[in-house]
Amino acid sequence: MGCAPSIHVSQSGVVYCRDSDGGSNSPHPSGFSRSYHTHIHHGAVGPISIKTEATDGDPPTLVQTLAVKKERRGTITFEAETQTSRTNMKEQTGLPSQTEDMLGPMKVKKPAIRILLVFAKEDSQSDTFWWACERLGYRCELARNSEGALEAFLQKHHDLVIIDHRHSRNYDAEALCRSIRAIKSYEHAVVVAVTRKSPNEKEEPSILPLLNAGFNRRYTENTNLGACINELLMLDHSEIRARNKLKACQALFAAIENVSEAIEICNQDHQLMYVNPGYERLTGFTSQEVVGKEKGLPKSDKNSLDLHDAINTQIKKGKSWEGTVYDHRKNGDSIQQHIHISPVLGHGGKITHYVTLRRSAGQTHTSGPLQCIEKLKADSDLHLQSDCCRRKGSNEFNTRKSSLDIKSTHSGNSCFEGAGGKRRDSIARIHAMTIEAPITKVINIINAAQENCPINVVQALDKVLEILRSAELYSPQLTSTPKDNDPVTSDLVEGLMTCGSRRRYSSDIALSKNILPQFVPSSPHSHLPDVPSDVQAILDKEPQWDFDIIELERVTNKRPLLYLGMKIFSRFGVCEVLNCSEVTLRLWLQLIERNYHQINAYHNSTHAADVLHATAYFLNRDRIAGILDNMNKVAALLAAVSHDVDHPGRTNSFLCNASSELATLYNDVAVLESHHSALTFQLTWRDDRCNIFKNLSRDDYRMLRQQIIDMILATEMTRHFEHLSKFANSISKMGASARVEDDRLSSHSGGMATPEHDTLRTLENRTLINRMLIKCADIANPARPLDLCVEWAKRIAEEYCQQTDEEKERGLPVVMPVFDRASCSIPKSQISFIDYFLTDMFDAWDAFVDTPSLITHLTRNYKYWKGQAEEAERRGESVTRLEDVE
Incomplete structure (x- = not known):
């Protein structure tokens, strides 16, 4: 052919x-x-x-x-x-x-x-x-x-x-x-x-x-x-x-793009490579938000605590795992899913990819108290087992990662949904917080078990939760003493086991709104002589969150603490609570302000005034005003004024590495915070003209002193997540529920206190609230208006860079390499700070106090820093000089 x-x-x-x-x-x-x-x-x-x-x-x-x-x-x-x-x-x-x-x-x-x-x-x-x-x-x-x-x-x-x-x-x-x-x-x-x-x-x-x-x-x-x-x-x-x-x-991709199940593909390092539209429908996350990010195993309070170990054990053998788990959507809602995880084996039998199929599953119900108790027992046993085999090889999924870790990676967006978001979204995000404290796990197990239990078991578990949420689980409140109230035994036990007056157990007293009188000052203005008109014009805006503390610093010649302090103290009736004259209070403010180092770029009296303003703003919110008594509020204001007095402009780690006298004195533990609180009382008692405590009773003084010290010590960042965990589990969820109940009953009860309010007013819970209040006030700069946020970012960066310079000069370990002048990127440092420290904290605080303006500013500022970082990357710059920050 x-x-x-x-x-x-x-x-x-x-x-x-x-x-x-x-x-x-x-x-x-x-x-x-x-x-x-x-x-x-x-x-x-x-x-x-x-x-x-x-x-x-x-x-x-x-x-x-x-x-x-x-x-x-x-x-x-x-x-x-x-x-x-x-x-x-x-x-x-x-x-x-x-x-x-x-x-x-x-x-x-x-x-x-x-x-x-x-x-x-x-x-x-x-x-x-x-x-x-x-x-x-x-x-x-x-x-x-x-x-x-x-x-x-x-x-x-x-x-x-x-x-x-x-x-x-x-x-x-x-x-x-x-x-x-x-x-x-x-x-x-x-x-x-x-x-x-x-x-x-x-x-x-x-x-x-x-x-x-x-x-x-x-x-x-x-x-x-x-x-x-x-x-x-x-x-x-x-x-x-x-x-x-x-x-x-392409035909295979067309098939998985059109199935109803959610499909995700990860590489051997658990980084998401692909998600289909079904994944977006099920979780709420788009592929642009998650592809390239690290993917953890499903994480929810309702999952059995050995879930991660069971999955890792199976897939490490190259076998598939299938089961029903709980996970969170983008909006924080918890959803039950049926998932199938299959490892993909390559050359030599090594795992090269993981393919996960998800679909929504119906809720399973258990009936009767026996099943509920058995479930709770099983969950507890699994928790103990998981702690024994938690740390496996590096090929395991990261058990600390949630199903979708929004922070590290949030994509380019903040995790805050904006001030206009629904309150339940904020509460849901608190429920999904990635805090790994053991008490958090215990409380969440009980919460999950309560959902399917009969009413009698639910009520019993409510009592358990009430006990677990107390501030000191292992410190007994001595409401009665052994041996038939023998006076000798009672005095001995109280003398050995308590510190301070018996009034510290005021949580035993039933509190209601009628025993929380609010002082109304005789004059809304301070009696500072000859207050300049430009200063007074700025002070008139003090109740607003957008108050410009930098401008007050300028017009007062770097003495903002005195003027702002007198204005706020007058508004909260501090003189009446302390039973001291306004002259004494003014002299005390001047004394404290003189002991701040004005040469510090950040930790100076302007920072103290800024924290005082934020504290006053929070105290004026309806939720806080209805829970804290006047002594609590005065303690918070005084702690804000003196919380960084005599700050050397260096961190605790620097002082410990340098073997400073303060570090030696306080045994390398909370060095600066201990110094600030101790010096506050030393200065106050040193001069009788400045002693604002001299007219207080012994019991009142000891309680006030204890609260001030506790709040100042709470500003130490090494215990940040401990304080946040306690607040989120003991206060924030309870406060959010109480506000919902308030809204439901307001038209019928005339604002009567609910049981949740009475619980929030115990001394232990008020202590937790005050700790979180001053923590939020202390690091609220990223939630200020943009111009103030940028100014404070430049100041803290300059102070930390100065510390790095001295560490290099003295041959000390560099504590914060990110603040090296040769490589410092202010936008990236701010993004990391917001992601790591502020996101969960302000979510919990907003759910409790309702602070929409803070969330709005924080969201905008986060986007601003992201834009600055991306612009620097486009220009090929890895360093952001202080003068280049606009």
Whole structure:
């Protein structure tokens, strides 16, 4: 059977159709019968068909020369289609007759290979590739320039494109390759560059420019027919076959994009590589927010505590795990899901990927107290077991990560949803906080068990929760003493086991609103003599959160604490509570302000005034005003004023590393906080004219002193998460529930106190509230208006950079390398601080106090710092100088 290649000329040009001649490398033997069809497309005339034939007896000569000339230069493409059977060709070349590949269990049909040759002019190299394609039975086309090549590629979608890179006058080979790569959905084509032989055999040119342009391979010019056939066979069996399988993967992606289940794929390091639309519907997170982030196992209070260990144990063996778990949506809602985790094994049996399927599952219900108690017992047992085998090898999932860790990675957005978000969203985020305190786990287990228990068991567990939420679980409140109230035993026990007056157990007293009188000062203004008008104009805005403390610092010549302190103390009736004169209070404020170091960039009296303002703002919120008594409020104000007095502008770690006198005195424990609180009382008692405590009773003074010390010590950041955990579990959830109950009963009860309010007013709970209040006030700079936020960020960065400079100069360990002037990035440090410390804290505080303005500012400032960091990255800058922060 003969073969009949057809030559199609798409535009005018010169076409030479060869048979075998003596100077040709044509692979055809003389026994072939060939028929050539030439179609010349010329303008609107239509194609002209010319048929030429060569019989078996024809000698190998040039049989036809067709020339069509036109004024403008065009592109010539022609296609050779052999009518000789493909099987015969494969038999002649030894090519195996494989028409199917396997992609796992999927059969992938191998289509006929299409090849596009791009040569500006015909030469022996193009001829050799042409006859190699014919010999192998591949469909081949030839293009003369870039436009014709792109047009042909768009029409035929070739598997292989061979571009002549030896000549640069007619077209840019690398630009053509980039153009082909830019065509959407055709990225699977293999592109080969034909290059010249290196004139210097000792120096081989780099292939990197070709790879950067998008070429897959380089073929050094070689007109030997066998070399071209081998090159095409190698490409067929490697690059083309692999890319044909990749094209088949598009069908698989189309399938998983349209299933209802949520599908996620992670690499061996548990980083999310892909999530489908079903995942977005189930969790609320878009692929842009999660892809590239680290993925942890499902984490919820309702899951059994050995869940992570059970999953890790199974998948480490290369086996799948399936079960029902609880996880959180983006809005914080807890959802029950049925998940199937399958590890994907690669070479050597090593895990290369994890595929997880999720679907929503119905809630399971247990009935009767026996089942509920058994569930609680089982959960507790699992918790103990999980603690024993928590720390496994590095191949485990990170058990501290939630199902989707928004902070580290939040994507570019803050976790705050804005002040206008629904209150239940804030409460849900508190429920989903990633705090790993054991008491948190215990409380959450009980909460989960309560959901399906009968009322009598729920009430019993409520009592358990009330006990667990007390501030001191292991410190007994001595409401009665042993041995029938023997006075000797009672005095001995109280003397050994208590510190201070018995009034510290005032939580035993039933509190209600009628025993919380609010002082109304006789005058809303302080009696500072000769207050300048510009100072008074600023002080008039003191009740607002947007109060400009930096401007007050300027107009008071760096004495803002005195003026702001007198204004706030007058508003809260501090003189009446302390039973002291206003002159004494003013002298005390001046004394404290003098002991702040104005040379400090950050920890100076302006910072103290800023914390005092935030404290007063919080105390004025309805929720706080209805819970704290007047002594609590005065203690908070005094603690805010003196919480950083005599601060050296260096951190605790620096003082310990430097073996300072303060570190030695306080045994390296809460060094600065202990010093601030101790010095406050030393200064106050040193001069009777400044002693604001001298008219208090002994019991009142001891209680006030204890509260001030406790609040100042709470500002130590090493116990940040401990305080936050206690507040979130003991106060925030209870306060959120109480506010919902208030809203429900307000129209019927006239604002009567609920049991939740009475519980919040115990001394232990008021102590927790005061600790969180001063903590939020102390580090609230990122929640201030943007101009103030930026100013405070510059100041703290400068102070920390000064510490780093001194550490380097003295050869001390560098405590905070991020604040090295050579590498400091203020935006990144602010982003990290908000993510790590402020997110959960202000969520919990907002849920309890309702502070929408703080959340609004914090969200905007977070976005601002993210924008600054991204802009610096675009500019290729890793350092942000202080003067460059706008």
